[in-house]
Amino acid sequence: MHDLVAITALGGTTPRVDTVAGVTCTENPGVALASVAARLGQEAKAQKALAKLIDASAPDVGQHDGGTIAAFWSGPDQWMIEAPFDSHEDLADQVTSAMGDSASVTEQTDAWTRFDLTGDPLASVLELLCMLDLRKISAGSVARCSIHHVGCFVLCRSPEEFSIYGPRSSAGSLHHAIVTAMRSAL
Structure with missing residues (x-):
């Protein structure tokens, strides 16, 4: 072993x-990370889902916002999501559930x-x-x-x-x- x-x-x-x-x-x-990219034609739906997830407006160009789960803008209709690793080790799965079919989510922690x-x-x-x-x-x-x-x-x-x-x-x-x-x- x-x-x-x-x-x-x-x-x-x-x-x-x-x-x-x-x-x-x-x-x-101690940070869990996941990237989010809105799918074509789903940008408004993705922004709304992201805002609900981070309990704040989806960050605009050059901004970051949120609470325990926060997001920062990384490109057009793209964000990086951050949260404490100890309580959000499965952040990518949580974000995938929250975003539904409006965005593609990728694990980024490591x-x-x-x-x-x-x-x-x-x-x-x-x-x-x-x-x-x-x-x-x-x-x-x-x-x-x-x-x-x-x-x-x-x-x-x-x-x-x-x-x-x-x-x-x-x-x-x-x-x-x-x-x-x-x-x-x-």
Whole structure:
């Protein structure tokens, strides 16, 4: 019999936490993810089902919203759904049931890694990481950008809290870029 041990995207048994001058980067493996793409001709029905699922309006371009189950815009009539893994390990199945035949749903949990950045001043760190116009970013905003040649989503949860989603296969490179920017900026 095998004794399997779950590991984070960075290869640890516990999430990696790095702090530099008041800014903290925390690896967050406790998130379940699923992608949703509205089917042709079912866009309005999909938006309505998504709004009911997240108990908020379906996020528009460059936005995220929701409660325990939240969504962020990832493309035209496409969203990424996030929820706590401990209570939503079967998120893709839950989303599939909620969306019915209005959308296609794909499990994404193990495809992405999330790093949470908290503290102040995050703007100086983010300016080194990506080409986002931080004057236009506010709580509830999301942007797709490149960080260290890796396609990522950057969510602004508040001026002192951002989440960065990147491909799990690039977790080490992404983490290195974030920590290097923290050390350079702070």
